[in-house]
Every structure is written in structure tokens, then in C-alpha cells.
Amino acid sequence: MGMTVVEKILARASGRQSVRAGEVVEPRVDLAMSHENAALVINQFFEVYRDTGYEPRIWDPSRVAIIFDHRVPAESPKTASNQKKIREFVAKHAIRKFHDIRGDVGGICHQILPESGYVRPGFVVVGTDSHTTSHGALGAFSLGIGATEMASAWALGIAVNIEVPRTIKVNVTGTFLPFVGPKDLILRLIGELSAQGANFRVIEFHGETIRKMSTSGRLVICNMSVEAGATSGIVPADEETIRYLREESGVTDPVEPVLPDRDAVYEKAIGIDVSNLQPQIACPHTVDNVKPIDIVAGARVHQVVIGSCTNGRLDDLQMAAGIVRGNKVAQGTRMLVFPASGRIYQQALEQGLVADFMKAGAVVMNPGCGPCLGIHEGALGDGEVALSTTNRNFKGRMGNPNSEVYLCSPAVAAASALAGVITDPRKGG
Amino acid sequence: MAKVVLKLGDDISTDLIYPGRYMATVLPGETPQFAFADLTEFNAKLKAKQIPPGSFVVGGKNFGCGSSREQAVSTLKGHDLVIVAEDFARIFLQNSINLGLTLVTAPGLEAAEGDELEVSGNRLLNRSSGKSFATLELPKARQAIMDAGGLILYTRRRLLDMLHQSAR
Numbered sequence: 078m079g080m081t082v083v084e085k086i087l088a089r090a091s092g093r094q095s096v097r098a099g100e101v102v103e104p105r106v107d108l109a110m111s112h113e114n115a116a117l118v119i120n121q122f123f124e125v126y127r128d129t130g131y132e133p134r135i136w137d138p139s140r141v142a143i144i145f146d147h148r149v150p151a152e153s154p155k156t157a158s159n160q161k162k163i164r165e166f167v168a169k170h171a172i173r174k175f176h177d178i179r180g181d182v183g184g185i186c187h188q189i190l191p192e193s194g195y196v197r198p199g200f201v202v203v204g205t206d207s208h209t210t211s212h213g214a215l216g217a218f219s220l221g222i223g224a225t226e227m228a229s230a231w232a233l234g235i236a237v238n239i240e241v242p243r244t245i246k247v248n249v250t251g252t253f254l255p256f257v258g259p260k261d262l263i264l265r266l267i268g269e270l271s272a273q274g275a276n277f278r279v280i281e282f283h284g285e286t287i288r289k290m291s292t293s294g295r296l297v298i299c300n301m302s303v304e305a306g307a308t309s310g311i312v313p314a315d316e317e318t319i320r321y322l323r324e325e326s327g328v329t330d331p332v333e334p335v336l337p338d339r340d341a342v343y344e345k346a347i348g349i350d351v352s353n354l355q356p357q358i359a360c361p362h363t364v365d366n367v368k369p370i371d372i373v374a375g376a377r378v379h380q381v382v383i384g385s386c387t388n389g390r391l392d393d394l395q396m397a398a399g400i401v402r403g404n405k406v407a408q409g410t411r412m413l414v415f416p417a418s419g420r421i422y423q424q425a426l427e428q429g430l431v432a433d434f435m436k437a438g439a440v441v442m443n444p445g446c447g448p449c450l451g452i453h454e455g456a457l458g459d460g461e462v463a464l465s466t467t468n469r470n471f472k473g474r475m476g477n478p479n480s481e482v483y484l485c486s487p488a489v490a491a492a493s494a495l496a497g498v499i500t501d502p503r504k505g506g
Numbered sequence: 507m508a509k510v511v512l513k514l515g516d517d518i519s520t521d522l523i524y525p526g527r528y529m530a531t532v533l534p535g536e537t538p539q540f541a542f543a544d545l546t547e548f549n550a551k552l553k554a555k556q557i558p559p560g561s562f563v564v565g566g567k568n569f570g571c572g573s574s575r576e577q578a579v580s581t582l583k584g585h586d587l588v589i590v591a592e593d594f595a596r597i598f599l600q601n602s603i604n605l606g607l608t609l610v611t612a613p614g615l616e617a618a619e620g621d622e623l624e625v626s627g628n629r630l631l632n633r634s635s636g637k638s639f640a641t642l643e644l645p646k647a648r649q650a651i652m653d654a655g656g657l658i659l660y661t662r663r664r665l666l667d668m669l670h671q672s673a674r
Binding site (some may be wrong): 101113114116117120121124125126127129131147148152153155156159204205206207209221222223224225226228229232233237238239240272273276277306308363365450451452469471472473474476478 | 517519521522525526527528529530531532533544567568571572573574575576577579593595596597600601604605645646647648650651656657658660661662664665666668669
């Protein structure tokens with residue numbers, strides 16, 4: 078019997094010939110990522126070592142990455158002190174994959190990892206962030222874990238007692254209509270699977286639409302796989318993966334794709350034809366409350382957010398800038414743009430996109446998680462409505478339980494910012 | 507036996523359990539003050555110590571979905587709450603086992619606020635309604651961590667084994 082991609086990755090990382098869904102394995106960790114919650118990881122790591130008589134030591138500092146993105150620059154003395162504590166730890170333990178608050182190499186962890194070439198096909202990646210599923214876009218098995226589990230990985234270099242997940246195969250065919258893309262695809266899939274439909278499972282993406290999709294788009298669908306509960310999304314590596322790693326991440330060493338066996342065993346298979354897919358909107362207050370845009374078009378929006386680990390990449394900004402260029406954001410609506418990394422911000426500057434946004438009335442913020450999780454900036458007022466390219470719309474997500482968040486693609490967000498109401502980009506404001 | 511002090515629906519997210527705006531607070535000793543912060547009345551009762559340890563919070567399907575933030579577990583553990591749900595989101599479940607928060611998985615369970623529940627072997631009894639529900643075991647992959655008393659102690663033991671082996 079053949080293996081899925083993740084079964085193959087876990088077999089190799091556990092030193093076994095083969096593994097099956099349901100078996101318990103202890104894979105070695107290729108990359109262990111944290112953001113500001115490294116403050117808690119450090120605390121738990123010291124707890125592990127307490128009373129052992131040994132000096133705390135990370136199993137392999139070259140495999141640890143720490144990126145500041147959740148609250149940058151710090152919004153409070155507490156955050157600033159946590160960041161300071163992490164900097165001191167990073168220096169002491171010689172962690173080189175550290176991305177501080179910087180305009181050159183800073184940004185959101187789920188953009189920094191791929192663009193820095195830290196993730197390779199076949200890797201086992203763990204991250205103290207649920208959207209660590211993103212890195213499946215490069216053919217890695219990449220999953221979110223808690224801080225104590227990360228402390229355990231820092232000490233042991235393995236992910237302890239992992240149950241090999243079952244895999245759902247999703248086959249995507251057809252060509253997207255104009256102004257429709259990966260975000261609409263993944264919202265549609267989450268609507269179909271529900272918020273729990275892939276809990277404890279991997280979603281493996283296949284089909285001509287995926288093969289033609291850029292790595293940027295693959296990051297969108299893997300990023301949001303967790304919103305269906307998935308342990309990881311994964312796109313088996315191909316020529317595009319290698320192109321991305323060589324051209325955009327500067328990787329020069331050999332890259333070895335891991336592919337599923339032809340007779341791999343899947344829990345189920347789902348087919349999606351995107352040929353007639355309409356722009357999709359996730360309505361308050363769950364990500365699986367997905368509707369085609371016609372149902373919600375015309376709803377008033379007070380804040381439009383473009384950015385995040387889901388949709389803050391250059392192609393997202395190009396799409397949005399193309400729509401707002403020469404137009405004005407509606408009075409009574411504010412538009413916030415967060416490029417996903419310093420590198421993307423610079424590219425957007427060079428291409429004139431930042432000027433397009435600012436002339437239209439948008440505010441372009443520094444790279445970071447921004448208002449996505451309501452802890453830093455861009456909070457909503459009572460009764461206000463946000464339309465956002467981010468990944469979650471749970472009650473209170475944008476900092477106020479008395480507000481609503483709708484999720485959409487960059488094209489829908491930009492068109493809606495001009496109109497002040499949810500607007501189909503194909504129809505204009 | 508203890509009372510259901512809070513009854514919630516499906517897909518209870520970590521944003522409801524521990525809102526993102528308190529995420530700068532990370533230490534298990536400090537997170538309990540923000541448990542269900544947006545449910546202001548319930549949060550006030552917790553802070554006033556009006557909720558006895560061992561009380562039940564009942565959810566539906568996919569309890570703890572969303573973020574990997576461990577604060578969502580330490581905040582509940584700090585009040586010694588027991589969480590009963592039809593099922594749990596993966597990361598929340600793992601974090602709970604790692605930190606020793608008691609979870610009860612009971613598909614199809616029916617319970618209202620104020621009901622008296624009792625866990626007995628692999629059954630959950632609702633003393634108020636007289637109904638009884640089968641409970642599911644936690645994943646076998648995690649048994650060793652539970653047996654060790656949590657992931658810190660489990661990792662410490664594994665680490666010492668490793669260090670002693672390499673010293674030999």
C-alpha cells in the first residue's frame with residue numbers, strides 16, 4: 078500500500094520504512110518557529126530543565142526561527158519587555174534565524190520563512206502559531222503546536238508522540254474567472270468541509286489549478302486549511318516550488334520533492350471545479366459561514382484590511398492597487414494595508430503600489446499581523462463592520478466583541494473600499 | 507459531582523476563551539484573570555472565586571478552534587474548570603493534555619447551565635436530567651504524557667534519559 082506525502086515525510090523523519098495513518102511516531106524536527114510567544118516557550122523550556130543539574134541547551138539552534146510580528150513595534154511595555162527577554166535569549170543561545178523589528182528582513186513569520194528559504198519540501202516544521210499550516214505550500218509537513226510542546230521540541234529535537242494524520246485529497250480543476258483566485262477557492266472549500274471537517278487531518282492539494290498556481294497562492298490555501306481544522310495543508314512540491322526556492326528564496330543547495338505514491342490511501346477525495354467560482358465571503362462569526370458575494374453585496378463596511386499572512390503578498394497588493402489606482406476610498410470607510418514583509422513593502426514601493434494606495438486614501442502600515450487578531454492596532458468600534466483579507470472572523474477577533482468581520486479576497490476588499498459597501502470587483506463601485 | 511457553570515455552543519474559539527488583546531500576558535500564573543474576558547459576567551464570577559474548582563464548562567463541537575495560544579488552556583486550568591464537549595480542536599486538545607487541563611469528550615451530550623454532572627468511568631451522567639452519555643478516550647498517542655503528569659515532566663524525563671545515554 079502506498080503512502081501520502083505526509084506519511085512519507087513522517088516515515089523518513091522517524092527513521093522508518095513506512096507509516097500509516099493512526100500510528101504514533103516521533104519525527105525529528107527540521108524547523109521550529111515561534112513569534113512573540115517565544116516568551117512563553119522560553120519560560121517552559123527553563124521549566125523542563127529545572128532541577129536537572131544541566132544548563133538549558135537548545136538541541137540545534139540552527140533549526141530554531143524566531144520572528145517578531147504579532148505586536149510590532151511594541152504596543153505596550155509588557156510586549157516590549159517580552160521582546161527584550163527574547164532578544165537576550167536569542168543572543169545567548171546563538172539563534173541566527175531571528176527576525177527582529179526591521180524594514181529589511183522583518184515581517185510576518187509565515188512570509189519570512191518561505192522568502193528566507195528556511196522551509197524545504199519534505200521538512201517537518203512546527204510553529205507556535207496555528208497558521209504554520211502555510212508552509213505546506215512548499216511541500217513540507219507543517220503544523221501549529223502550543224508553547225510547551227515547542228519547549229519540548231527545543232529540548233529534544235523531536236515532536237513527541239505524533240499520531241500520523243489521515244489525509245483528505247482535494248483535486249482542483251478549471252481556470253479562475255478574472256478577479257477570482259486562491260482565497261475564493263479556500264473559502265469555498267472551508268464552507269464545504271466546515272470548521273471541523275478536517276480536524277486531525279491533512280488536506281493534500283492536487284489538480285491542474287494547483288499546478289498552475291504560484292507559491293504565493295498555494296500559501297493562501299495552505300494557510301487557511303487550519304480554518305477547516307486541518308493539522309496541515311500540503312501541496313506536493315513541483316517545478317513551481319523549485320522555481321520559488323531558487324528565484325525568490327535564493328536557495329542554491331539541492332531540493333528534493335516528496336511526492337505521494339500513486340496508490341496512496343486517502344480518507345476521502347473531493348473535487349472542485351473553479352471555472353464558475355464566484356468571489357466568496359466568510360460572514361460573521363465563523364470562517365465556515367461562507368456565501369457567494371451576491372448574497373452579501375451592498376453591506377456597509379467601516380474598515381477594509383488588506384494584508385496578513387494570508388493575503389499580504391506582492392500579487393495581493395498588485396491586485397488591490399490595480400483596483401484603487403486613480404480612485405478614492407469611500408468617505409466613512411478606512412482602508413488599511415499591511416504588506417507581509419519588509420521585502421514585499423520595498424517591492425510595493427518600487428512598483429508604485431504604495432503611492433497608489435496612499436493617493437486613494439488608504440493607510441499603508443508597517444509589516445506585521447496588524448489588526449488581524451485585535452491586539453495591536455486597527456481595532457473596531459462598537460457596531461462597526463470590517464471586511465478583511467485576513468483569515469479569521471471570530472467574535473471579538475479584531476479587538477471588539479461588539480463588531481463584525483467579513484473575510485474576502487484582496488480584489489473584493491479593494492473594490493469594496495472604494496464603494497464603502499461589499500462590492501463584486503467585476504461590477505465596480 | 508459538580509455543576510455546569512457555563513453552557514456554550516459549537517466552534518468556541520480561542521478568541522472567546524482568551525481574547526487576542528491579552529496575548530502579551532503569557533505566564534500561567536497571570537492568564538486566569540482573562541478567562542472568557544468578553545463574557546463579562548462569567549469572567550467577574552471567576553475572578554471573585556464564585557465558581558468552585560471542578561465546575562463544568564460545556565461546549566458543543568470543535569471546542570477550542572482557532573489559535574495555538576496556550577493561554578486559552580492555562581487560563582481555564584488556573585480556575586480548575588473541567589471542559590466537556592462533543593469534540594475538541596486538535597491544538598487545544600494537545601495543549602490541554604500537555605498542561606493537565608481536564609477534558610471530557612462526550613458526543614451527543616445534552617446539558618444545561620445548572621445541571622449536575624458526574625464523570626464515572628467512560629460515562630458522563632447528567633444527574634439533573636437522568637441521562638447518561640458515553641465518553642471517548644483521549645488519543646492513545648498522548649497517554650504517556652498524561653501518565654507523566656504533563657509535558658514538562660514527560661520532556662524532562664526524556665531529556666535526562668537522552669543526556670545520561672550520551673554521557674555513557
